[in-house]
Amino acid sequence: MQVGIRQLARAESRVETGGNASQTALDVIGNIDAMQLAVDEAANTPSAGLTHLREIHAKLMANASNSQVGGRRRASQNRIGGNDHNLFGADFIPPPPEHVEPLLFETIHPLELLEGLEAGRPPGLR
Secondary structure, eight states: OOOOHHHHHHHHHHHHTTOOOOHHHHHHHHHHHHHHHHHHHHHHOSSBOHHHHHHHHHHHHTTSTTGGGTTOBOOSOOOEESOSSOSTTEEEOOOOGGGHHHHBTTTBOOBTTOTTSOSSOOTTBO
16 A cells, blocks of 8 residues: 555545545555554553554544444454455464454454554553
């Protein structure tokens, strides 16, 4: 995902004035907004948890075409990489959804389509 700074500034201006922007620009804006929220949360909250992670994820997904999954724990198996037909060839396959809660923050993230973030416990989350 790549957007030039001028294209990003134009997209942000269009969105603020009720106009349209490319989906890629909207996704980058969502990433920036989510990162800012995460930094603010880390700076102002002594111990963050799932509620904070869900808020950050909702911000990340706010402009996405599938924004309805923002902040929602996944209910189906997902993967990173591979293809739409099976899990073979995937770069990473997290545990099935029913195993997420006991493993939360150990090696996986619990939310849908939170691509681009490293697996594992984010700094400051307990």
